[in-house]
Amino acid sequence: MSAKVYCIEAAPNEKDGQLCDRLGDLIEAENLLGCIAEKDVTAVKTHFGESKKTGYARPPFLKVIGDAVRQRGGHPFLTETSTLYKGNRSDAISHITHAHSQGFGMAATGMPTIMADGLFGDEECLVPVAGRMYSSVHIAALFAKCNALVAVSHFTGHLAAGFGATLKNLGMGCASRKGKMEQHSTAKPKIVTAKCTGCGTCVKWCPQDAVTLRKKVAAISANKCIGCGQCLAMCRFDAVKFDWGATYEDLQKKVVEHAMGICSLFQDKSLFVNMLTRISKDCDCMGHTYKKIVPDIGILVSQDPVALDAASLDLVEMQAGKALSQLAYDIPYRLQLDYARELQFGDTDYELIHR
Numbered sequence: 389m390s391a392k393v394y395c396i397e398a399a400p401n402e403k404d405g406q407l408c409d410r411l412g413d414l415i416e417a418e419n420l421l422g423c424i425a426e427k428d429v430t431a432v433k434t435h436f437g438e439s440k441k442t443g444y445a446r447p448p449f450l451k452v453i454g455d456a457v458r459q460r461g462g463h464p465f466l467t468e469t470s471t472l473y474k475g476n477r478s479d480a481i482s483h484i485t486h487a488h489s490q491g492f493g494m495a496a497t498g499m500p501t502i503m504a505d506g507l508f509g510d511e512e513c514l515v516p517v518a519g520r521m522y523s524s525v526h527i528a529a530l531f532a533k534c535n536a537l538v539a540v541s542h543f544t545g546h547l548a549a550g551f552g553a554t555l556k557n558l559g560m561g562c563a564s565r566k567g568k569m570e571q572h573s574t575a576k577p578k579i580v581t582a583k584c585t586g587c588g589t590c591v592k593w594c595p596q597d598a599v600t601l602r603k604k605v606a607a608i609s610a611n612k613c614i615g616c617g618q619c620l621a622m623c624r625f626d627a628v629k630f631d632w633g634a635t636y637e638d639l640q641k642k643v644v645e646h647a648m649g650i651c652s653l654f655q656d657k658s659l660f661v662n663m664l665t666r667i668s669k670d671c672d673c674m675g676h677t678y679k680k681i682v683p684d685i686g687i688l689v690s691q692d693p694v695a696l697d698a699a700s701l702d703l704v705e706m707q708a709g710k711a712l713s714q715l716a717y718d719i720p721y722r723l724q725l726d727y728a729r730e731l732q733f734g735d736t737d738y739e740l741i742h743r
Contacts, residue, residue, distance in 0.1 A: 390695070390735065390737045390738050390739045391690060391691070391692035391694075391695035391734070391735045391737070391738045391739070392690060392691070392692075392695075392738070392739050392741055393688055393689070393690040393692075393695050393696055393699040393738045393739065393740050393741065394414055394418065394420075394688065394689045394690065394741050394743055395686060395687075395688050395699070395703070395740055395741065395742050395743065396410045396411060396414060396686045396687040396688075396689075396743055397685070397686045397742060398664075398665060398684045398685060398686035398687075400683075402684070404446055404448055404449070405448065407449075407665075407686070407687060408448045408449055408451075408452050410687075410743070411449065411452050411661075411687055411689075412452045412455070412456060413743075414689060414743050415452075415453075415456045415689070416456070417743075420659055420689060420691070421456050421457060421460055421462075421538075421659060422460070423536060423656055423657045423658070423659070424457055424460040424461070424462040424536055424657075425460075425461065425462070425535070426460075426461035426462075427461060427462070427463060428457075428460075428461070428462040428463065428535035428536045428657070429462075429463050429465075429533070429534045429535050429536070430457045430462045430463060430464040430465070430534065430535065430536040430537070430538060431464075431465065431467045431504065431530070431531060431534045431536070431537050431538070432450060432453055432454060432457070432464050432465065432466050432467065432499060432538045432539075432540065433467055433468065433504075433537065433538070433539045433540070433557065433558075433561060433562060434450060434466065434468065434539070434540040434541070434557075435468065435541070435542060435557065435561065435672055435673075436468060436477070436483075436486060436487040436490045436492055437490055437672045438476075438477070438672055438673050438674060438675035439675045440490060441675065441676065441677040441678065442666075442668070442672040442674070442675060442676065442677075442678050443542055443544065443665070443666025443667065443668050443672060443678040444490075444542050444672045445540050445541070445542050445661075445663045446491070447490075447491045447492050447496040447497050448496070449540060449661075449663065449687075450466060450492065450497045450499065450540060451496065451497045451498050451499075453538050453540060453661070454466075454497055454498045454499040455498060457536075457538070458498075462535075462536065464499050464538075465499050465500050465501070465502050466487070466492060466497060466499045466500065466501040466502070467501070467502055467503065467504045467530065468483060468487070468501070468503060468504065468561070469503065469504050469505040469509060469528045469561060469562065469563065469564070469565075469568075470483055470503065470505055470508065470509030470565060471483075471509075471568075471595075471673070472565065472568050472569065472572065472595070472614050472616060478509070478595075479507060479508050479509065480503040480506065480507045480508070480509075481507070483503060484501050484503065487501050488501075502530065503530075504528035504529070504530040504531055504562065505528035505529065505530070505564050505565065506528075506529065506530075508565075509564065509565035510564065510565055510566070511528065511529040511530070511564065512526045512527060512528060512529050512564030512565075512566060512567065513526075513527055513528075513529045513531075513532045514526060514527075515527045515532075515649040515650070515652060515653065516649075516652075517645050517648050517649045517652065518648075518731070519645035519648065519731065520641070520645075520731070521638075521641055521642055521645055522642075522645050522646075522649075524649075525563070525567055525570075525645060525646045525648075525649040526563060526564045526566045526567035526570065527562055527563060527564060527567060527646070527649055527650055527653070528562055528563065528564050528567075529564070531562060531650060531653055532653055534653075534654075535657060536654060536657040536658065537650070537653075537654045537657065537658040537659075538658065538659045538660075538661070539554055539557050539558055539658070539659075539660050539661065539693070540661045540663070541553050541554045541556075541557040541660070541661065541662050541663065542662075542663045542665075542666070542672060543662050543663065543664050543667055543700050543704065544667060544668050544669070544670065544671045544672060544716075545667075545668065545669040545670060545671070545681065545712065545715065545716025545717060546670070546671045546716070546717070547617050547620060547630075547670065547671075547717050548617060548630070548635055548636050548639050548640075548717075548719070549636070549639060549640055549643060549721070549724060550636070550640070550712065550713070550716070550717060550719050550720065550721020550722070550723070550724070551697075551701060551704075551712055551716070551721050552671045553662050553696070553697045553700050553701075554647075554660045554662055554693040554696050554697050554700075555643060555644060555647045555693060555694070555697050555724055555725075555728065556643055556647075556671075556724075558646070558647035558650050558651065558693060559571070559642070559643035559644060559645070559646035559647035559650070560643055560646065562646070562647075562650040563646050567646055569614065570642065571639055571642040571643060571646065572614055572615035572616065572639070574615070574635050574638045574639065576608075576610055576613055576615055576630075576635075577608060577613070577615070577617070577619055577620055577628050577629065577630050578608065578628070578629050578630075579605065579606045579607060579608060579627055579628060579629075580626070580627045580628070580629055581605050581627075583625050583626055583627035584605045584606050584625065584627040585625055585627070586601055586604030586605055586606070587624075587625075588601060588606075589622050589623065589624070590606050590618075590619040590622060590623055590628065591606065593618045593619065593622045594618060594619060595614070595616060595618060596612045596613065596614055596616075597612065598611075598612035598613040598614075599619060606619075606627070615635070617630070618674075636719045636720065636723070637720075637723060640723045640724040640727060641723075641724075641727050643724060644724050644727045644728050644731065644733065645731070647693065647728075647733075648728075648731060648733045651693065651733070656691075658691065659689070659690075659691055660689070660690055660691065660692070660693045660696050661687065661688070661689050662687070662688045662689075662696055662697070662700045663687055664684070664685035664686055664687065664688060664700055664703065664704065665684040665685070665686070665687075666678050666680060666684070667680060667681055667682050667684075667685075667704065668680065668681060669681055669715065669716045669717075670716075681708065681715040681716065682704055682707045682708045682715070683707060685703050685704065685707055688700050688703070690738070692734050692735055692738070693734055694725060694728045694729070694733060694734025694735055694736055695734060695735050695736065695737070695738035696738075697724075697725060698725050698736045698737075698738060699738050699740055701721075701722070701725070
């Protein structure tokens with residue numbers, strides 16, 4: 389039996405407030421949070437965006453989720469994990485401060501923000517998985533103490549995963565710092581010296597000080613590099629290259645196995661939401677001003693994270709009339725879905741129900 393994926397289609401120029409109302413109506417009409425029991429501690433996992441310029445899920449949508457959880461007697465809270473790289477999201481204090489500056493305060497969402505991986509991103513638990521790359525994965529510790537999970541994700545392109553949505557929000561976004569490092573471990577960029585102008589932009593943006601200028605040419609320290617891709621995203625001269633053959637496949641498989649781990653903690657006590665608005669070429673971590681690669685599509689909701697991402701990808705390509713590789717990065721972006729199916733994690737077949 390195919391998994392159900394509910395689709396709230398956005399009308400042209402539809403305001404967030406109207407979409408919020410429709411999301412709340414859908415959750416109520418289909419009892420999508422019927423899994424929440426009285427006093428269930430419910431983690432609402434999202435991404436606060438690197439800056440106000442990116443296309444992350446806005447606070448009013450999180451308020452709808454929090455209100456719906458409370459109506460069923462649950463205790464919701466917003467949560468995230470620290471980034472590998474330095475910046476305004478690399479520890480709990482700076483990350484929560486950033487979340488508030490982005491509008492995710494208690495007054496706007498009705499929920500407190502509690503970091504899932506502790507003060508410095510190192511609080512974790514080891515979760516067994518029936519994977520091919522891992523027998524266990526490092527997940528942020530707080531999730532193991534919760535009763536239910538709602539993941540609210542924003543669909544974007546991604547320079548290594550092809551696209552980022554629920555699977556990436558779960559697999560990368562719910563991992564501890566050690567789990568993130570393991571996923572990025574094979575992604576090492578190189579400098580094309582003939583194209584490097586020595587402008588220093590990559591040096592400025594590298595979160596680990598892994599890039600230096602030597603005789604006006606950039607050089608990357610393999611020991612310091614964490615494979616975050618900031619140098620690739622910021623270089624204007626195409627002087628940074630990844631060996632995608634050695635990176636995208638491993639990374640996508642690792643993301644899937646970590647997502648499988650976090651989902652195993654909740655079984656039938658979870659719900660997944662994909663925002664298909666403000667869809668950009670790069671993920672919201674990059675901090676760029678988002679430029680839409682397709683018109684707004686709407687909101688998709690499912691209790692199956694794999695079906696949800698499969699339906700989201702199909703709708704994006706249908707709306708654009710071309711493959712995602714033509715809109716964002718030319719890498720095999722369906723690998724994460726194919727791999728999830730191979731592991732019998734979720735279902736790539738789905739029934740799309742328009743509301």
